[in-house]
Amino acid sequence: MIVMKFGGTSVEDAAAIARVAGIVQQHAKQKPVVVVSALGGFTDSLVAMAKAAASGNLPAALKLWRAGRQRHLAVLSGLKGSSAALEQVQELLGALQDVLRGIAALGELSPRTQDNVLSFGEMLSSIMVAAAFKAAGLDAVHIDSRQCIVTDTNHTKAIPLFEPTNARLRSALKDHLAKNRVPVLGGFIGATEDGTPSTLGRGGSDFSAAIVGAALGARRIEIWTDVEGMLTTDPRICKDARRIEVIGFEEASELAYFGAKVIHPATLIPAVESNIPVYVLNSRNPESKGTCIQAKAPHSTTTFRAIALKKGTKILNIKAPRLLIAHGFLRSLFEVFEKHSLSPDLVNTSEVSVSVAIDGSRDVKALVNDLRPLGVVEVESGKAIVCLVGDNIRGRIGICADVFQAVAKAKVNIHMVSQGASEINISFVIEESDAVRAVQALHAHFFPEEQLPVSAVGDDVYAGCAGVA
Numbered sequence: 071m072i073v074m075k076f077g078g079t080s081v082e083d084a085a086a087i088a089r090v091a092g093i094v095q096q097h098a099k100q101k102p103v104v105v106v107s108a109l110g111g112f113t114d115s116l117v118a119m120a121k122a123a124a125s126g127n128l129p130a131a132l133k134l135w136r137a138g139r140q141r142h143l144a145v146l147s148g149l150k151g152s153s154a155a156l157e158q159v160q161e162l163l164g165a166l167q168d169v170l171r172g173i174a175a176l177g178e179l180s181p182r183t184q185d186n187v188l189s190f191g192e193m194l195s196s197i198m199v200a201a202a203f204k205a206a207g208l209d210a211v212h213i214d215s216r217q218c219i220v221t222d223t224n225h226t227k228a229i230p231l232f233e234p235t236n237a238r239l240r241s242a243l244k245d246h247l248a249k250n251r252v253p254v255l256g257g258f259i260g261a262t263e264d265g266t267p268s269t270l271g272r273g274g275s276d277f278s279a280a281i282v283g284a285a286l287g288a289r290r291i292e293i294w295t296d297v298e299g300m301l302t303t304d305p306r307i308c309k310d311a312r313r314i315e316v317i318g319f320e321e322a323s324e325l326a327y328f329g330a331k332v333i334h335p336a337t338l339i340p341a342v343e344s345n346i347p348v349y350v351l352n353s354r355n356p357e358s359k360g361t362c363i364q365a366k367a368p369h370s371t372t373t374f375r376a377i378a379l380k381k382g383t384k385i386l387n388i389k390a391p392r393l394l395i396a397h398g399f400l401r402s403l404f405e406v407f408e409k410h411s412l413s414p415d416l417v418n419t420s421e422v423s424v425s426v427a428i429d430g431s432r433d434v435k436a437l438v439n440d441l442r443p444l445g446v447v448e449v450e451s452g453k454a455i456v457c458l459v460g461d462n463i464r465g466r467i468g469i470c471a472d473v474f475q476a477v478a479k480a481k482v483n484i485h486m487v488s489q490g491a492s493e494i495n496i497s498f499v500i501e502e503s504d505a506v507r508a509v510q511a512l513h514a515h516f517f518p519e520e521q522l523p524v525s526a527v528g529d530d531v532y533a534g535c536a537g538v539a
């Protein structure tokens with residue numbers, strides 16, 4: 071069997087859903103399990119509804135809810151023969167309105183309640199997509215992910231509990247697959263052991279697809295999106311970003327972690343453990359070969375495979391009170407980070423101070439208070455991390471000079487540098503306002519135009535990619 075995950079833009083309207091039905095039909099022989107996101111942009115709209123309700127502005131929340139209802143009903147009516155789903159969709163929309171009214175009455179939004187609101191997006195889309203598949207002649211069956219993906223109670227970024235999840239997925243899906251049915255699940259959502267809806271973090275449908283794939287021993291996991299595959303950088307930054315044909319798990323993980331939004335950073339964890347190749351494909355151009363992410367990729371023909379950019383970074387500078395950092399200082403420092411469940415993105419140390427780059431969306435007040443006994447703490451916001459990934463970095467004399475010369479030419483100042491922690495990346499921190507200019511300069515330097523697409527060394531670069539269609 072295979073897993074096919076379709077993101078928000080791939081199911082944004084009736085035409086897109088019909089296109090998805092066609093793609094799945096073409097793969098029917100490979101026993102697909104389908105995972106879908108909420109309709110494009112609807113999760114953002116659910117967040118806005120919940121926030122408006124919590125702030126006491128119920129009319130604004132209901133205005134957004136009405137727009138959402140109209141959108142879903144319009145999509146449904148544009149899908150042939152899907153009236154069977156109408157009752158379920160109406161019921162869910164009614165329940166969503168009740169939840170919003172409840173939030174407004176309480177005047178607060180807990181992470182648990184936010185997950186409840188957000189879960190409606192994927193519940194609605196998966197029911198509609200399953201109905202559209204049936205209308206298109208596929209023997210589709212809707213599976214409620216909240217019954218299968220069991221998570222901890224870390225709402226808004228819940229972590230799956232793999233043992234019960236794997237067991238439930240197998241028992242919910244095996245029979246259907248044996249009968250050649252096409253199960254359709256909502257991505258991103260699950261439930262805690264007591265049945266409370268939870269979510270896997272924004273962009274988490276990719277992760278859901280990988281969880282399903284690993285549980286069922288899929289031949290491959292396909293992430294269908296709105297671009298040609300994993301590209302050499304974010305195409306919104308560089309229009310000439312080009313498709314990577316093959317990339318290794320480790321390199322792809324680093325890129326995802328450092329901002330390549332095309333796959334959720336956790337996606338590759340289950341895939342690596344079960345050694346299942348992951349494909350990134352374009353639902354608007356299904357004939358294109360996309361990108362194959364596999365355990366080991368052949369060497370890249372370019373110096374780097376890709377460049378990622380992570381905005382919204384903070385730097386914490388901790389200066390030791392004495393001239394030299396005392397024995398045990400780093401241990402104490404990381405104990406504080408551990409206490410706050412915060413893993414640093416980059417760390418630099420000197421004799422007298424330590425700089426740590428962290429995700430800027432975190433509130434650091436409590437962390438800073440706990441760090442103060444260790445030294446003078448300074449917080450710098452508005453930073454970005456640029457990360458260049460490739461399998462040819464170690465041992466290449468002059469590679470850093472090459473990177474930093476390109477950055478210097480773009481007149482960008484560098485605050486922190488890291489190379490060597492993993493053999494496959496060079497990362498550095500700069501001002502967020504310089505980030506786009508830096509990435510554009512690096513991309514122009516390392517991916518000159520004649521290289522299209524980014525290939526790997528060898529005659530058949532896809533040779534190791536099991537199950538290429």
Ligand code: ADP
Nearest residue numbers: 077078079295296299300301303304330331332
């Ligand atoms: P989906 O809704 O299908 O999950 P996302 O919006 O989450 O899609 O991810 C796809 C988007 O990721 C692309 O449209 C692109 O703008 C962005 N992106 C960022 N970095 C990369 C990259 N290196 N390769 C491809 N896409 C990237």
Ligand code: ASP
Nearest residue numbers: 107113258272273274275
């Ligand atoms: N719909 C969710 C989000 O927008 C999950 C996903 O699309 O992967 O974050």
Ligand code: MG
Nearest residue numbers: 077273331332
């Ligand atoms: Mg996504």
